[in-house]
Amino acid sequence: MTALKAATAQQHRLLEAVVDPSRADLTRDGYVALLRKFHGFLHPWERLIASCLSGRLLEIFNYRRKLPWLAADLQALDPPGRTPPPDCPNLPPIQRTAAAIGSWYVIEGSTLGGQLITRRLLGRWGLSPEHGLRYFSGYGNATPTNWTDFRNRAETSVDAAEYQDATAAACDTFDSLRNWFDA
Numbered sequence: 001m002t003a004l005k006a007a008t009a010q011q012h013r014l015l016e017a018v019v020d021p022s023r024a025d026l027t028r029d030g031y032v033a034l035l036r037k038f039h040g041f042l043h044p045w046e047r048l049i050a051s052c053l054s055g056r057l058l059e060i061f062n063y064r065r066k067l068p069w070l071a072a073d074l075q076a077l078d079p080p081g082r083t084p085p086p087d088c089p090n091l092p093p094i095q096r097t098a099a100a101i102g103s104w105y106v107i108e109g110s111t112l113g114g115q116l117i118t119r120r121l122l123g124r125w126g127l128s129p130e131h132g133l134r135y136f137s138g139y140g141n142a143t144p145t146n147w148t149d150f151r152n153r154a155e156t157s158v159d160a161a162e163y164q165d166a167t168a169a170a171c172d173t174f175d176s177l178r179n180w181f182d183a
């Protein structure tokens with residue numbers, strides 16, 4: 001996990017520059033557009049990652065799915081009847097469990113930044129964890145514990161011989177996200 005963080009630190013900084021929902025100049029429409037982009041990524045991505053996992057790992061993944069939070073936010077903020085967000089067509093090329101875990105690391109880790117974003121956005125446009133901020137507030141106070149649990153589970157689920165696959169998948173996931181948000 002330490003190697004994953006080091007290998008993706010630069011990509012995190014680049015992505016943060018493109019995707020910062022707490023930017024001072026962000027409008028309400030811009031915020032909704034960002035949520036729609038996250039939905040468009042996570043919708044096909046959750047399906048892809050679930051198809052590479054099985055047993056206990058799949059159970060944990062299902063428990064940690066974040067798409068329902070985005071759906072709740074869009075229901076709260078998007079005008080009724082608006083067309084659903086389009087799916088990202090260029091997901092990272094992932095087939096094996098180790099790669100799926102490397103990619104999962106990226107989305108799971110984003111719950112850490114979500115806490116900061118939630119504190120900054122609270123109250124803007126009437127946002128609260130129950131109204132439009134469900135996705136970013138994520139696990140709330142349980143975030144540090146959930147992050148430690150995920151790290152432990154990931155470390156014991158990937159053999160050292162597969163670290164390279166996991167790292168490559170994490171880097172590919174950051175790239176896919178940046179291309180998707182840039183488009």
Ligand code: HEM
Nearest residue numbers: 005015016019020021105106107109110112113116117177
């Ligand atoms: C799609 C967007 C983003 C993704 C995929 C993402 C991903 C990640 C990942 C994987 C980690 C875990 C790093 C580790 O291994 O410890 C992380 C941590 C973090 N992220 Fe992000 N992030 C995103 C956006 C942001 C934004 C916009 C901010 C700030 C406004 C941010 C702030 C942070 C912070 C503060 C941490 C915790 C760093 C630490 O405690 O060491 N992130 N993020």
